Amino acid sequence: MNGNRLVRYSLRTIVLVYLGLLIVWPVSLVAKNAFSEGIGTFIDALTEETTAYAFQLTLIVAVWAVVINTVFGILISILLVRYTFPGRRALSAFIDLPLSVSPVVVGLALLLAYGGTNGWFGPALEDSGIQVIYATPGIIMATAFVSLPLVIREIVPVLTEIGTEQEQAARSLGANAWQTFRRITIPAIRWALVYGVVLSLARSLGEFGAVKIVSGNIVGQTQTATLVVEEKYQNFEQTAAYASSFVLAAAAVLALIVVTLLRPGHEESASTAGVTAATTSVPTQKDPA
Incomplete structure (x- = not known):
């Protein structure tokens, strides 16, 4: 003992x-x-024009990436769990690609596909007035790519565990696909979805490699917060670099705290909570929802 x-x-x-x-x-x-030089210097470093713009751009990119990954993450998760089709295992393995491939490779791949000069689709897009590489759309694509698996890998186990009984019961009572999705599937996966979204947001805020390739690191235009850290540190502006790094680290820690605080209130696990919600919300034929 x-x-x-x-x-x-x-x-x-x-x-x-x-x-x-x-x-x-x-x-x-x-x-x-x-904070070595005081709170005033810390605030001045963060409110400097180019740094403030970089954080604003980072937040915009992260929000768009999370929205994209949330929508497609739910759809892909349902496709993987609820349907059987040729190539299903290959698709499941491919989803984990962003976790195993260097973000720099991701950025280079997007550059080759959407670059304005030598990219496959770049010239056609630019002729239509759409610039992807060295612009915000390319940064969003790169960020969404590297954070895609986080939402899916949270939802898939929950969908697998809860099974299809509640959804089948809802359909047998006359619910259509949208009613079943809104009243049964979403309540069942809501906590897994929350965890995935929070983790995806934290990952999006801290992306560096892929963003550096596709953004061009143009100060005041396509420079994100992580790129500001690199530039400030290389230019011997250590206080500004540390201040920006601290904000990014604090955002990641805050995301982890949010996830930690959410979990204890639902110790029966997200899947059990989802089944309970689904059991109490099966629509009937008289349900107008």
């Missing part, structure tokens, strides 16, 4: 030390250096 306790505490200590040295200590140093 004492031996098991010793092993447990030893493993816990090793893990805590590892996380402290790898994550907590370095991030705390960023926070320390961000």
Whole structure:
């Protein structure tokens, strides 16, 4: 018994030390250096015109990427779980590609596909007045690509666990596809969807490699917050670099806190909560919704 306790505490200590040295200590140093010259300097660094624009652009890009990934994440998840078709496993494996491929490769691939000079679709798009590369649309595409799996990999296990019984019951009572989706599927996956959206937002705010390739890093036009960090640090403006880094890190930590606070209130797991909601919301033929 004492031996098991010793092993447990030893493993816990090793893990805590590892996380402290790898994550907590370095991030705390960023926070320390961000405020090393006072709160006034910290605020001035963030409100500088190009830096403020970079954060504004980053937020716009992240929101669009999350919206795109939420819509297509739900559709792809339902397709993978509820339907059987040739190439289903290949599609499931392909979805994880952004997690295994370097973001720089993603940016280069988008450049080759949508570049204005040598891209496959770039010249045609530019003739139509649409610029993708070195513009906001390209940044959104790159960000959406690298964060796509986060929503899907949260929803798929929940859809798999809850099965199709509630949806079949709703259809047998006269509900159409939209009613079944709105009243049964969405309540069943709502917490998994929330987790996926929060994680996707955090990932989108911190994207660097793919964005650097497709944006061109044009100051005041296509420069995002992560690119500001690189530029400020290389130009020996350490305080501005640390301040921007701190804000990005704080956003990621806040996202994790949100997820952590949401989970304890639903310890029965997102899937069980979804089944409960679905059971109490099956529409009948008299339901006008």
